[in-house]
Amino acid sequence: PRQQSESSVSQQSGKMFRAVALACAVSSAAATLELTPDTFEDQVFKSGKSAFIKFFAPWCGHCKKMKPDWDTLATEYESSDKVLIADVDCTAAGKSLCDKYGVKGFPTIKYFNPPDEEGEDYKGGRSLSDLKKFAAELGPGCSVDTMENCSDEQKAELQTYIDxxxxxxxxxxxxxxxxxxxxxxxxxxxxxxxxxxxxxxxxxxxxxxxxxxxxxxxxxxxxxxxxxxxxxxxx
Structure with a gap:
């Protein structure tokens, strides 16, 4: 009986250890890349990717509410060579970035399509399905290097500036x-x-x-x- 009891305790301990390990793995996988002034340019402007970025404050209720969906989105695009999903903490190292891009409320979500370096405000829904749909449509914008992405009207106006x-x-x-x-x-x-x-x-x-x-x-x-x-x- 004593051996059975020790075996049972050992099995329970093993299950508990695996559960904790799994929880840690999930938590680690769900962490979204956090950008700072030191990494922003390389990750956003030099990577050749489109960027979908959430500017947030840890104490913000709306930020906390959307974090699980945003982290899920980030995990899905973790290995993407076209789209970057990232965070900027406006109360920590990312404060100067939030000031630079005129962030006044939380969360503020912006997207950057190459070669755009100004960023545009995302005004769509905040549900996971809305975020997924928008991220799937991100891609390089109209430029002299990507004329195939320009409409006829954009090409005509772009040519004026090229000249x-x-x-x-x-x-x-x-x-x-x-x-x-x-x-x-x-x-x-x-x-x-x-x-x-x-x-x-x-x-x-x-x-x-x-x-x-x-x-x-x-x-x-x-x-x-x-x-x-x-x-x-x-x-």
Missing amino acids: MSAEDRAKMLEDLKTELKTAEEKHDTLLKELQATYKESMDKVEALKEASAPKIKLLKAATPSAKKEAVKDEM
């Missing part, structure tokens, strides 16, 4: 970036002004409430109840 000198293209690109940056700065300034105005107005309302409360209380206290008024009239 420009490198200096003129660079200047035009810089002017557009400056215009966009100026517009964003004006928007941020307006937002801060509106927030300040809102706070000032709210402070006035709260101050008035606090100042009026004692008077309102006394005015109500000075008004006889309907029952007492009725008794007074009868007398």
